[in-house]
Amino acid sequence: MQYALVNNERHLPQPQLRGLCPACGRECLPKCGSKIAWHWAHHGKFHCDPWWENETDWHRNWKSLFPEKLREIVHFDSSTGEKHVADIKTERGLVIELQHSPMPLEELQSRERFYGRMIWIVDAKGFAANFEIQKAPLPHPQADLLKDVVFFPNCASAFWRKSEQMVGSALAELHDSKLIADQVAENYRGHHFFTWKKPRSVWFDSTMPVFFDFGDETLLRLCQYGDSGQWCVQRIGKRALVVKNGGVYLS
Numbered sequence: 001m002q003y004a005l006v007n008n009e010r011h012l013p014q015p016q017l018r019g020l021c022p023a024c025g026r027e028c029l030p031k032c033g034s035k036i037a038w039h040w041a042h043h044g045k046f047h048c049d050p051w052w053e054n055e056t057d058w059h060r061n062w063k064s065l066f067p068e069k070l071r072e073i074v075h076f077d078s079s080t081g082e083k084h085v086a087d088i089k090t091e092r093g094l095v096i097e098l099q100h101s102p103m104p105l106e107e108l109q110s111r112e113r114f115y116g117r118m119i120w121i122v123d124a125k126g127f128a129a130n131f132e133i134q135k136a137p138l139p140h141p142q143a144d145l146l147k148d149v150v151f152f153p154n155c156a157s158a159f160w161r162k163s164e165q166m167v168g169s170a171l172a173e174l175h176d177s178k179l180i181a182d183q184v185a186e187n188y189r190g191h192h193f194f195t196w197k198k199p200r201s202v203w204f205d206s207t208m209p210v211f212f213d214f215g216d217e218t219l220l221r222l223c224q225y226g227d228s229g230q231w232c233v234q235r236i237g238k239r240a241l242v243v244k245n246g247g248v249y250l251s
């Protein structure tokens with residue numbers, strides 16, 4: 001943890017200090033070695049929050065984009081007495097959870113239920129080699145164009161038209177998407193199909209916005225492509241997301 005309570009105030013770790021965990025109130029010790037990122041830890045390897053992940057540089061980098069008062073915010077459900085530490089909570093009450101490791105479905109569901117209004121930022125570097133975004137752009141899922149145009153499953157470079165399909169037949173002529181490139185470009189909002197070998201399928205069950213962070217300036221938001229049942233991603237600028245939520249992004 002970056003913060004513990006010292007004299008009832010949130011405090012960064014310093015050698016010699018003693019602090020209390022803001023979630024459980026137990027004593028925390030400052031870990032201030034020359035080769036580690038300074039942090040607070042409970043005694044032993046214990047952490048009171050079962051959802052807590054060992055913090056990586058990736059977590060720290062994300063948290064550092066937001067003001068200190070928005071980081072590691074204790075969230076308390078007064079009806080159940082349950083307490084957890086949200087990675088980031090914005091002024092508007094949106095929780096931003098940073099997830100590095102794979103996670104069981106039950107935990108995903110509990111966390112979404114507990115926080116209510118939240119988004120996930122997922123460290124995607126661990127599966128980047130298995131994930132490929134298709135180059136061909138898609139029109140956004142609400143585009144009028146899609147009333148007639150249907151893309152070939154998981155392939156934005158070929159399509160057929162509902163208007164050309166003969167009644168009672170499943171057959172329709174396939175066209176090259178270059179034919180509608182101008183209309184696609186006009187309706188492009190960053191959507192692409194993707195292929196993902198050995199996917200971390202838990203993310204398809206999320207009911208909250210999920211953003212994959214592959215370590216560059218663009219996040220990929222996982223979304224369904226209209227009501228086609230297909231999945232796509234939408235490119236979202238990292239800066240835009242951070243700034244919109246009260247952070248500061250210097251690239």
Ligand SMILES: [Zn+2]
Nearest residue numbers: 021023024048
């Ligand atoms: Zn604790």
